[in-house]
Amino acid sequence: MSSRTPNTDDIVRPMQSTAKWYYVVFGAASILALVWFGLWSIQLSRGLAVTNLADWGSAGGVTWGLYIGAFIWWVGIAHGGIILSAAVRLFGMKRYLPVARLAELLTIGALSMAGFYIVIHVGRPDRIVTSVVQAYPVTVHQSPLVWDVTVITMYMVMTLTYLGLTIRYDLARLRDDLPNILEPVYKVATIGYSEAEDEVIERIVWWLALGVIVMAPLLLHGGVIPWLFALLPSMPGWQGAIQGPQFLTIALTSAIAGVIILALALRRAYDWHHILTDDVIRGLTLWLGLFSLLFLWLQLQQVITGVYAAPLDQRSFAAAKVTNPYYQFAIGVVLLSLAYIFAQAVKAHLFSPMRSLAASLLVLAGTLTEKILFVFEGLEYPTFDMYYNTPGHYFPSPIEIGSLVGTIALCTLFFLVIVKVVPVIELHAIEELRGEGHSHVEGDD
Amino acid sequence: MVEFQAWNFMYPGTWVIFIIIGVPVYTAILGWFLGKPRDMEKALMALTYLIGFIVSMWVGLYFLTVAIGIVFPPAM
Numbered sequence: 001m002s003s004r005t006p007n008t009d010d011i012v013r014p015m016q017s018t019a020k021w022y023y024v025v026f027g028a029a030s031i032l033a034l035v036w037f038g039l040w041s042i043q044l045s046r047g048l049a050v051t052n053l054a055d056w057g058s059a060g061g062v063t064w065g066l067y068i069g070a071f072i073w074w075v076g077i078a079h080g081g082i083i084l085s086a087a088v089r090l091f092g093m094k095r096y097l098p099v100a101r102l103a104e105l106l107t108i109g110a111l112s113m114a115g116f117y118i119v120i121h122v123g124r125p126d127r128i129v130t131s132v133v134q135a136y137p138v139t140v141h142q143s144p145l146v147w148d149v150t151v152i153t154m155y156m157v158m159t160l161t162y163l164g165l166t167i168r169y170d171l172a173r174l175r176d177d178l179p180n181i182l183e184p185v186y187k188v189a190t191i192g193y194s195e196a197e198d199e200v201i202e203r204i205v206w207w208l209a210l211g212v213i214v215m216a217p218l219l220l221h222g223g224v225i226p227w228l229f230a231l232l233p234s235m236p237g238w239q240g241a242i243q244g245p246q247f248l249t250i251a252l253t254s255a256i257a258g259v260i261i262l263a264l265a266l267r268r269a270y271d272w273h274h275i276l277t278d279d280v281i282r283g284l285t286l287w288l289g290l291f292s293l294l295f296l297w298l299q300l301q302q303v304i305t306g307v308y309a310a311p312l313d314q315r316s317f318a319a320a321k322v323t324n325p326y327y328q329f330a331i332g333v334v335l336l337s338l339a340y341i342f343a344q345a346v347k348a349h350l351f352s353p354m355r356s357l358a359a360s361l362l363v364l365a366g367t368l369t370e371k372i373l374f375v376f377e378g379l380e381y382p383t384f385d386m387y388y389n390t391p392g393h394y395f396p397s398p399i400e401i402g403s404l405v406g407t408i409a410l411c412t413l414f415f416l417v418i419v420k421v422v423p424v425i426e427l428h429a430i431e432e433l434r435g436e437g438h439s440h441v442e443g444d445d
Numbered sequence: 446m447v448e449f450q451a452w453n454f455m456y457p458g459t460w461v462i463f464i465i466i467g468v469p470v471y472t473a474i475l476g477w478f479l480g481k482p483r484d485m486e487k488a489l490m491a492l493t494y495l496i497g498f499i500v501s502m503w504v505g506l507y508f509l510t511v512a513i514g515i516v517f518p519p520a521m
Contacts, residue, residue, distance in 0.1 A: 041517070044513065044516075044517040045517060119506075119510075124514075124517075124519060125509070125510045125513045125514075126510040126511065126513065126514040126519075128506060128510055129506065129507050129510045129511075133503065133507070139458075140458050140459075140462060141456035141457070141458040141459045142456050142457065142458050143458065144458075146458070147458055147461060147462050147466070150462055150466075151462075151466055153499065153502065153503075154470055156498075156502065157495055157498040157499050157502070158470070158473075158495070160494070160498045161491060161494040161495050161498060164494050164498075165491060165494065192490065197484070197487055199482055200482050200483075200484040200487045201487060203476075203480060203481075203482055204476075204477050204487060204488065204491050206476075207472070207473045207476030207477055207480060208473050208491075210469070210472065210473060210476070211469035211470055211472055211473035212469070214468075214469040214472075215466070215469040215470070219465070219466045219469070223466065224466070
């Protein structure tokens with residue numbers, strides 16, 4: 001751990017200078033995003049025929065595939081942020097204060113990508129307005145799809161409000177060090193600010209954190225998202241109350257992995273080793289291990305109950321699942337990451353930030369693969385198989401695969417822009433590290 | 446056989462969304478207005494943020510989809 005003392009110059013540095021790497025990464029991400037927009041424009045012109053969705057006869061006839069799997073994956077990553085930040089406020093986990101805002105921003109970036117996938121998946125984006133919005137007063141009473149839209153909107157809005165309120169403190173104090181060109185933005189963001197509001201705003205944010213920490217894990221990723229699948233009676237791979245906890249563990253695993261990757265990337269880019277310390281990264285790595293263990297445990301539950309003496313439709317699905325090489329890859333990489341996390345928990349010298357980075361990347365690859373498989377295999381193995389005589393298996397088309405590269409590039413661009421606009425490390429974190437702590441978090445680790 | 450039809454009284458989404466899932470949001474908003482330290486002006490500001498973001502998200506999406514609809518007109 002570095003002996004340097006963190007100061008406010010550290011957190012405004014990204015807005016005051018631009019290194020060569022920034023232009024290189026920005027350029028590369030822009031090119032990849034443009035390539036994706038080019039591919040998407042082909043889909044917009046020719047329709048979903050350019051995907052392998054609903055292609056029965058050669059691709060298993062599934063109507064949901066990579067787009068919906070990636071949607072769930074991005075929503076899962078989005079969880080890390082705001083839950084981590086809410087836990088800092090509610091449970092006094094001050095150790096993670098330096099990554100709290102990064103994590104909140106990850107929620108916004110990742111949730112935007114998840115929403116974008118819905119726009120992509122409906123084929124014509126205007127259907128979002130012409131179908132979803134116009135029919136909302138009727139469909140919300142019965143359709144899990146519309147419940148999903150409702151809760152994701154609430155989650156996004158609560159996160160934005162949380163960020164909008166907490167950032168006032170930082171912007172008001174750091175305004176002289178922030179770029180002049182964005183002065184109108186900072187004026188709007190701090191409208192009506194006075195130091196007297198700090199205590200009240202902290203309490204308002206505390207209430208918001210309380211709402212988020214119940215809504216996001218239990219009602220969104222452990223609720224309406226698994227209900228998109230688990231409420232359908234004819235898909236044995238999707239059914240069952242276990243889907244809620246299973247979705248939640250995958251979400252939390254992906255989310256912590258996302259926060260570790262982001263924290264390590266920014267730590268290296270801005271020499272924040274004394275703020276985003278090894279201690280913070282190791283703590284996050286241990287959380288990653290716990291959630292990975294829960295993820296594997298729930299997979300085991302499903303496999304054992306599916307292959308032992310389950311009803312025929314469930315057994316058929318379970319057999320297809322465990323023999324699929326992609327499933328074996330997904331479970332294998334999560335197991336491998338867990339082995340490293342366990343080893344470094346026992347022997348601390350085995351910990352290294354690069355190994356934690358590798359474990360996080362493997363976990364994200366594993367959760368993405370598992371989620372895509374979950375979506376399309378669930379459809380390929382229904383209780384009554386309509387496509388029995390036209391066998392085939394879904395594999396995403398190049399345009400579908402391109403969307404993954406595109407959304408990762410767009411999320412990268414989001415962060416490259418945001419580091420130039422607002423401090424991505426809370427001023428509170430610097431005050432805490434300098435021993436000038438305040439009372440906005442209660443209790444200790 | 447005992448049969449329970451949740452929608453005999455109310456459609457499932459009506460109570461799932463507006464009664465159960467809404468609780469964390471209602472709790473937070475009630476906490477802003479009734480909790481201490483209490484400042485109605487700041488609580489209203491927070492509520493404005495919340496509503497403002499909902500409106501801007503959906504209005505923004507509306508204009509985005511209209512624009513995409515013009516660039517890629519539906520096949521007739």
